[in-house]
Amino acid sequence: MVVQTVPLKDLVARVDLGLTVLCGAGALHRPVRWAHVSELEDPTPYLVGEELLLTAGVRFPSDVPAYVAGLVSSGVSAIGFGIEPEFPTVPSSLVEACEAQGMPLLEVPPSTPFLAVSQALGALLAEIAVREQRMLADSQRVLTRAATRVRPVESVLTTLAVVLNCRADLVDPASAPEDVASLAARVSSGRGPRSASAQVGEDHVTFDPVESAVLVVRRVTPLSPAERAVVAVALALLGLLRRDLESERGQVARLAASAVLRSQVSGVEKVLGPGPYRVVAGESRADYDVLAQRYGPLVSVLDGGFLALVASGVEVSGPVGVSSPVAETGVERAVDEASALLARALATGEPAYPAADLASLVDPVAAREFARRQLAPLLGRPELIGTLRVWLAQHGGWDRAATVLGVHRNSVRHRISHVERLLDRDLGTADARAALWLALTWLD
Known part of the structure; x- marks a missing residue:
C-alpha cells in the first residue's frame, strides 16, 4: 500500500501552528508521512x-x-521540539547536532499541542488525497474524450502529455530511441518485467507494454501514485484502440490514400454535382462517421482530425470549421480556411463559418500582426490559448468552459488567472475580452 506524504514546508507554512525552523531550511522539501x-x-x-x-x-x-544520528539513519524527516515545560528554549546541543547532520529542527511553541500538529498533518494529507482523486477523475474524462477523436491514439498520447506535463511516446521496441531501446525491448518481450522505470539522463522514464508497442513516459520529476493511475487509464485506452486500429488499418489506409483533399480531387462532380463546394474540418469521430457515410472517399483522415469536401448548401452540425464556397480549383485555400476555423468551433461547440462582419473587413496581414502582438506572452502555450478561447466562447462561464475542456472548473480559473498575469490585463472588462477574441480569431 502506498502511503501519502506531505512536503515538510507545507506543514511549516501553517500559520496557526507557529512552527519555527531552527535549522535545515534547505531540506523542507522532505516528505512527511505522519507525526x-x-x-x-x-x-x-x-x-x-x-x-x-x-x-x-x-x-x-x-x-x-x-541521538540525532540514530534518527537520521532511521529516515526521520524532521524533529519538532516542544518548548516548556521541560525546556524554556530548544537546547543548543540539539540545534548544533541537527545542523551538523542536516536534520531539520522545528521549534513548537507552548501554545501548540503536539495533537494540533498531528491533526494539521492529517488535514494536509486529506487535502492531497482529495486533490489527487479530482485530478484522476478529470484526467479520465479528458483521456476518454481524446479516445473518441479521429486520430485516437495520437490524441490520447497528446492529452496524457498535457495532463502530466511529460513527454509520452508509443514506440516500436525495434526502432525505439537508443537511450531507452534496451528497457523497451525487455518490457515488450514478456520475459522480464511487464513495466519498468529508470533514470535516463535528467529524466525519470517509465515503460509499459501496449500490445506489441511500449508506452514511454519521460519527465524530470517522478510520477506520483495518482499520476501512475492516470497512466494506467491511458494504457487501457491505448490497448483497446490499438486492437481496433489493427482491424481498421487497411480501410483507413485506403480512405486516406484516396481522399487527401490537399491533393488533386477527381470525380467531384460525380459525387457532389456541380460546384461550388465547401471544406469541413473537424475532430469528432461521430461527425466523421456521419460525413464518411454520406460522402465516402471525399472524407479524409488527416492530422489528428478529418477533412471533408461537401456541397456548398449542405447542412452541418457540431464543432466543425466550414470554409467559404469554392470551385474545385480552390480546394487548397478552403482546406486552410476550414482548418483555421476549427479552433473556434471546438471552443463554441457549434459550426464556425468565415466571418462576414468586422473580421472580414480587416487586412489579413495586419490582423495576424495584431493577433501575435496581443497574444505574444501566450504563444507556445497551447493549453492557455485553448483555455482562453473556450472561456471567451462560453461568455466567461466557468462551468461551461470546464465542460467543453473536460477539466475541473478550478483548473479553468487557475489557467485564466495565469493568462491575466501574463498579459497584464483584466479579463473582466468587455474591451479586453473583445480584443482577445478578435486576436484569437485572426491568430491562424
Whole structure:
C-alpha cells in the first residue's frame, strides 16, 4: 500500500501552528508521512521512516549527536521540539547536532499541542488525497474524450502529455530511441518485467507494454501514485484502440490514400454535382462517421482530425470549421480556411463559418500582426490559448468552459488567472475580452 506524504514546508507554512525552523531550511522539501511523539532516549526501534518526530525532551539524551544520528539513519524527516515545560528554549546541543547532520529542527511553541500538529498533518494529507482523486477523475474524462477523436491514439498520447506535463511516446521496441531501446525491448518481450522505470539522463522514464508497442513516459520529476493511475487509464485506452486500429488499418489506409483533399480531387462532380463546394474540418469521430457515410472517399483522415469536401448548401452540425464556397480549383485555400476555423468551433461547440462582419473587413496581414502582438506572452502555450478561447466562447462561464475542456472548473480559473498575469490585463472588462477574441480569431 502506498502511503501519502506531505512536503515538510507545507506543514511549516501553517500559520496557526507557529512552527519555527531552527535549522535545515534547505531540506523542507522532505516528505512527511505522519507525526510521531516519543520521549524515549532511543526511539529508533519504533520508527519506519519519514516521520516528524515530536519531543519535549522529557528524557533528554545524554549523547545528543548519537541521538540525532540514530534518527537520521532511521529516515526521520524532521524533529519538532516542544518548548516548556521541560525546556524554556530548544537546547543548543540539539540545534548544533541537527545542523551538523542536516536534520531539520522545528521549534513548537507552548501554545501548540503536539495533537494540533498531528491533526494539521492529517488535514494536509486529506487535502492531497482529495486533490489527487479530482485530478484522476478529470484526467479520465479528458483521456476518454481524446479516445473518441479521429486520430485516437495520437490524441490520447497528446492529452496524457498535457495532463502530466511529460513527454509520452508509443514506440516500436525495434526502432525505439537508443537511450531507452534496451528497457523497451525487455518490457515488450514478456520475459522480464511487464513495466519498468529508470533514470535516463535528467529524466525519470517509465515503460509499459501496449500490445506489441511500449508506452514511454519521460519527465524530470517522478510520477506520483495518482499520476501512475492516470497512466494506467491511458494504457487501457491505448490497448483497446490499438486492437481496433489493427482491424481498421487497411480501410483507413485506403480512405486516406484516396481522399487527401490537399491533393488533386477527381470525380467531384460525380459525387457532389456541380460546384461550388465547401471544406469541413473537424475532430469528432461521430461527425466523421456521419460525413464518411454520406460522402465516402471525399472524407479524409488527416492530422489528428478529418477533412471533408461537401456541397456548398449542405447542412452541418457540431464543432466543425466550414470554409467559404469554392470551385474545385480552390480546394487548397478552403482546406486552410476550414482548418483555421476549427479552433473556434471546438471552443463554441457549434459550426464556425468565415466571418462576414468586422473580421472580414480587416487586412489579413495586419490582423495576424495584431493577433501575435496581443497574444505574444501566450504563444507556445497551447493549453492557455485553448483555455482562453473556450472561456471567451462560453461568455466567461466557468462551468461551461470546464465542460467543453473536460477539466475541473478550478483548473479553468487557475489557467485564466495565469493568462491575466501574463498579459497584464483584466479579463473582466468587455474591451479586453473583445480584443482577445478578435486576436484569437485572426491568430491562424
